[in-house]
Amino acid sequence: MKKKYKIENLGCPSCASKMEDKIKKLDGVKDVNISFISQKMKLDLDDGVDIDYILEESSKIIKSIEYDAKLVY
Numbered sequence: 001m002k003k004k005y006k007i008e009n010l011g012c013p014s015c016a017s018k019m020e021d022k023i024k025k026l027d028g029v030k031d032v033n034i035s036f037i038s039q040k041m042k043l044d045l046d047d048g049v050d051i052d053y054i055l056e057e058s059s060k061i062i063k064s065i066e067y068d069a070k071l072v073y
Helices: 013-023 051-065
Strands: 002-008 029-035 040-045 070-072
Touching (some): 013 051, 051 070
Antiparallel strands (some): 002 040
């Protein structure tokens, strides 16, 4: 299952890369791509995964790396 989300106030490409690395480690995430240029996150998830859990954990990861950034869903 593939989903796209906006990330507001993403400040640097290095931070986006760090976010990707941590989000990829979440159970149920096949792949993730965060684009600093487009300010978007593309998720590729296992079927049947709890999307609410993934989004909540992704939001926490994003905030822990860049306080002003916010995942919009």
